[in-house]
Amino acid sequence: GENVEQHPSTLSVQEGDSAVIKCTYSDSASNYFPWYKQELGKRPQLIIDIRSNVGEKKDQRIAVTLNKTAKHFSLHITETQPEDSAVYFCAARILFGNEKLTFGTGTRLTIIP
Amino acid sequence: NAGVTQTPKFQVLKTGQSMTLQCAQDMNHEYMSWYRQDPGMGLRLIHYSVGAGITDQGEVPNGYNVSRSTTEDFPLRLLSAAPSQTSVYFCASSPIGQGNTGELFFGEGSRLTVL
Numbered sequence: 001g002e003n004v005e006q007h008p009s010t011l012s013v014q015e016g017d018s019a020v021i022k023c024t025y026s027d028s029a030s031n032y033f034p035w036y037k038q039e040l041g042k043r044p045q046l047i048i049d050i051r052s053n054v055g056e057k058k059d060q061r062i063a064v065t066l067n068k069t070a071k072h073f074s075l076h077i078t079e080t081q082p083e084d085s086a087v088y089f090c091a092a093r094i095l096f097g098n099e100k101l102t103f104g105t106g107t108r109l110t111i112i113p
Numbered sequence: 114n115a116g117v118t119q120t121p122k123f124q125v126l127k128t129g130q131s132m133t134l135q136c137a138q139d140m141n142h143e144y145m146s147w148y149r150q151d152p153g154m155g156l157r158l159i160h161y162s163v164g165a166g167i168t169d170q171g172e173v174p175n176g177y178n179v180s181r182s183t184t185e186d187f188p189l190r191l192l193s194a195a196p197s198q199t200s201v202y203f204c205a206s207s208p209i210g211q212g213n214t215g216e217l218f219f220g221e222g223s224r225l226t227v228l
Binding site for chain 1: 144146148153154155156157158161163169171172203205207209210213214215216217219220221222
């Protein structure tokens with residue numbers, strides 16, 4: 001089955017600097033790669049996603065890049081703000097296949113004011 | 114439109130007791146799934162279903178049973194609870210096929226403690 005590895009497990013960044021979280025996946029059939037943000041005590045919420053036919057996607061301060069050949073994808077957050085502090089999860093999913101979505105183990109991002 | 118509703122939100126069990134975590138969605142989603150979340154281990158898939166009458170195992174299915182008799186409901190059963198099943202459980206759903214953006218919609222979570 002799919003295996004998603006995520007690094008780093010913790011990340012501290014000065015406010016205003018950029019943060020990068022990296023993930024790798026194992027199943028070449030995976031074609032959908034979302035990123036979820038989870039605040040303490042809350043449910044995970046989708047912040048950005050990318051499909052396998054696209055190499056990069058951007059939404060304001062957040063961007064995701066995908067390298068299908070190397071089977072890795074990354075989340076980039078620029079101009080970080082205190083409200084960006086949370087746990088971030090990458091995931092991989094096979095849409096129009098078994099539909100299973102597999103998560104990485106998460107990155108705890110702390111923004112230092 | 115309530116989305117994905119999980120009950121109960123909190124539960125304390127003794128080892129060996131049984132219980133059912135309920136999950137219902139009112140969005141007519143074909144795909145439903147259960148995850149458990151433990152510190153440092155992310156969200157691990159327990160069981161999932163792509164439609165009524167169809168279920169399959171995820172990464173950590175042992176100790177859990179599921180059934181999908183209707184599109185709306187996907188209960189998770191613990192037949193004999195163990196302390197290792199202490200966790201936060203999330204139910205999530207999505208459409209499949211055309212119109213599926215890929216996004217999973219999560220319930221609020223159920224915190225289970227097994228003593």
